[in-house]
Amino acid sequence: MTVLSDNFHRSIIYYWDLLYELVRRDLKVQYEGTLLGFAWTLIMPFLHLGVFYFLFKVILEVTSPRFTSFAFIGIIGYIWFQSALSQASGSASGNRDLALRPGFPIPLLPLVAVSSSMLHFIFSFPLILLIILAEKHHLSSSIFLMPLIMAVQFTLCLGLGYLTAILNLIFRDTKNILDALLRVFYFLSPVFYDPQMVPDQYRRFYDLNPMVTILQSYRDIILHGQMPQLFPLTVLTIFSIFIVWIGFRVFQKQSYRFLEEL
Numbered sequence: 001m002t003v004l005s006d007n008f009h010r011s012i013i014y015y016w017d018l019l020y021e022l023v024r025r026d027l028k029v030q031y032e033g034t035l036l037g038f039a040w041t042l043i044m045p046f047l048h049l050g051v052f053y054f055l056f057k058v059i060l061e062v063t064s065p066r067f068t069s070f071a072f073i074g075i076i077g078y079i080w081f082q083s084a085l086s087q088a089s090g091s092a093s094g095n096r097d098l099a100l101r102p103g104f105p106i107p108l109l110p111l112v113a114v115s116s117s118m119l120h121f122i123f124s125f126p127l128i129l130l131i132i133l134a135e136k137h138h139l140s141s142s143i144f145l146m147p148l149i150m151a152v153q154f155t156l157c158l159g160l161g162y163l164t165a166i167l168n169l170i171f172r173d174t175k176n177i178l179d180a181l182l183r184v185f186y187f188l189s190p191v192f193y194d195p196q197m198v199p200d201q202y203r204r205f206y207d208l209n210p211m212v213t214i215l216q217s218y219r220d221i222i223l224h225g226q227m228p229q230l231f232p233l234t235v236l237t238i239f240s241i242f243i244v245w246i247g248f249r250v251f252q253k254q255s256y257r258f259l260e261e262l
Contacts, residue, residue, distance in 0.1 A: 015105065022112045027119065045124055048075045052192045066223060069131045073222060074191035076128070077215050080121040081157060082182045087113035088161025089168045089175045107251055110161035118154055128222065140225030149217045149228065156210055156240040162247030166254045190215050210236055 052071045091109040092099050099106050132139065168174040189211040198206045206212065213236045217228035 015108070018105070019108055019111065019115065022108060023115050023119070026112055026116045030116075042124060042127065045072065045075045045079060045127075066132075066135050066137060069128060069135055069137070069223060070219065071192045072128055072131055073218050074189075074215050076121055076124045077153070077218055078186060078189055078191050078211060080117050080153065081211060081214075082186070083120065084114045084117035084157040085160055085164060085182060086175065086179055087117060088157070089164035089178050091161070092165050093168055093172070107162070107248065110165045110251070111158060114154060114157045114161050117157070118150070121150070132222070137223070138225075139222070142221045142225050142227060145221050145228070146218075149214060149221065149233075152217075152233065152237050152240055153214050155244050156214075156236070159240060159243030159245070159247040162244070162251040166251050169254075185209075185211075207232070210239070 049068065049072050052075075053068065088110040091113045092106065095109055098104055099109065129139070164174060164178055168178075188206075189209055195203075195206065195212055195216060213229075213232045217233055220226050220228045
């Protein structure tokens with residue numbers, strides 16, 4: 001029993017160290033050779049925010065309170081979702097040398113993509129706090145629930161990442177189609193507008209978008225200082241766990257395709 005426990009402990013340490021090195025490598029490759037490097041993580045959300053602020057506060061003169069923090073939360077939350085799925089879909093086909101290496105744990109590749117995208121979200125989060133302080137808004141103890149919402153989003157992205165990664169091996173246009181759909185999905189998610197603005201006759205279908213619950217939960221915690229809505233968050237949590245279970249099983253069962261397609 002002790003031998004099994006030691007082997008399990010060593011395996012956990014090995015996979016954790018491997019994941020750490022792969023995520024570090026992934027982040028390094030993304031910004032290698034660029035002039036601004038990791039600063040692009042902060043520049044892109046601010047460019048989006050600048051466009052939305054000009055459109056809705058300057059041109060349309062929307063009187064929404066704390067619009068800057070409201071929009072910025074939506075932007076970085078969706079960017080994590082978008083980049084995680086985009087990178088995960090090409091994680092296996094884009095790491096051919098690793099995937100074909102004997103004994104390499106291929107299921108780590110989508111996990112690396114989702115993890116590195118999550119780090120971009122985490123590194124952008126202090127800017128939200130600065131914006132909130134600039135708007136003279138005080139945070140409440142509900143901020144400690146942030147890891148819970150992040151865990152739900154991480155699980156959802158990982159499950160979808162497994163499915164899109166194996167689909168991209170079978171049908172190589174998957175990544176391009178997914179990138180196009182994610183751009184459209186950006187405007188169908190409450191990134192820069194309140195979900196309450198959606199007409200009632202469309203809300204039943206609109207609320208099926210998982211990013212509605214995730215972004216609203218972030219805003220409830222950060223901006224409103226309250227618990228997120230329990231029912232939709234619970235449903236999304238169960239759905240995310242189911243998706244990651246299905247995604248992982250499909251990914252493993254179709255692993256023979258890596259030798260054929262790569």
